[in-house]
Amino acid sequence: MKQTTPPKTYRVKSFGCQMNVYDGERMGEMLAEKGMSPAPEGEDADLVVLNTCHIREKAAEKVYSDIGRLTKGKTQKVAPMIAVAGCVAQAEGEEIMTRSPAVSMVVGPQAYHRLPGMIDKAAKGIRSTDTDMPADAKFAALPQRRKSAPSAFLTIQEGCDKFCTYCVVPYTRGAEISRPYSALVDEAKRLTEAGAKEITLLGQNVSAWTGEDDKGRALGMAGLIREIAKNPDLKRIRYTTSHPADMDDELINTHGEVEKLMPYLHLPVQSGNDRILKAMNRSHTAESYLKLLERFRTARPDLALSGDFIVGFPGETEAEFEDTLKIVDAVGYAQAYSFKYSPRPGTPAATMDDQVAPEMMDERLQRLQASIRRDQQAFNDASIGKTCEVLVERKGKMDGQWLGKSPWLQSVHFTGDAAIGDIVTAELIQAGQNSLGAVLREPINT
């Protein structure tokens, strides 16, 4: 039986990127504003929002199987009212409604501010789809931020005009838009009032953000960072994800000059081979990417680097793949994400000749990930002996243990007297692949 009474409790399940996490939080805030409450862990929710991701592999099938589990009593005892949100909702739209009668509403990433009205309709048995773009009205219609974890996300930019030939984002998230400066300064302030110590600025092409300050002067993301850094309650700033084409001198200098801007840069390269990069419609070469990183490292020598890679793009030969291994060797990433190429319907690469065999992709991915793991371990090993600040984010599994993040975005665990939201001084004493052990040092609280 489908839920057709007004739901009182909700659960938002977000998949994929950090922007989906941000959107999921904002949807939750909106539902709370509507008088609903989050379903406690382990208990049924009256409304489940599946906030989906469409970037890679079998995204739509995964959504249908999640819906199946919800309706067949596998995820919870009573089938909830179901909303499909996120990028699969945008890409599939009405198709979801046709294929899945259990779904009451389908809402795209630029339309979720209208979710409360759609829920009211659903409670009367009326199903609805809203995949309108762009997002002009969305942010203004959302409630103010009231609660925040020590590390918060803030979406400053959405959409993408780059049209990499493998990528579905320009179609699901639409054209690049920048949120206005004053709304962002205001949201950052509210987040710190609500307890945030760190803010990560988000955007599909975050460094393409542009705006105007209060005096009407044009600003880029570097200017925005400098402004929000003035807030004394904000201790750390990060941003993700950037495209090499949008990185300017001002941003590079900001890394050297603004202490609150953490020494970490996620800058996807995708491939180390220029022919593949061209076929991907990336506007950089392997060499221009490396030169750009050099400029960042000159400004901030301890910068930790992260990247994204795709193996098995159509036509990729063994020698071309080896260029990707070479660029990994040349950079020495502190961490990186790597994926097998997955044809996305409607993108140019999906219909290119010479799709690479799945076994070959598996083999290449394993080799690439071995290189990345090696460098990640080396980066962590080189951190041993450093004393740094750690932002405490949550309790660890063991008694008295805490988990937090170093300036270089490494997970750090330590035991001692601390609380969530503290920034403690710690010496890194032990390095694993994915986390480091530390001991507290004076002065403990900075």
Ligand code: 5AD
């Ligand atoms: N196949 C595999 N990986 C992809 N990405 C984007 N589209 C695809 C695709 N079709 C990866 C890119 C991007 C990251 C967010 O996801 O590496 O930077």
Ligand code: SF4
């Ligand atoms: Fe996709 Fe390329 Fe835009 Fe990133 S820059 S969102 S990979 S099209």
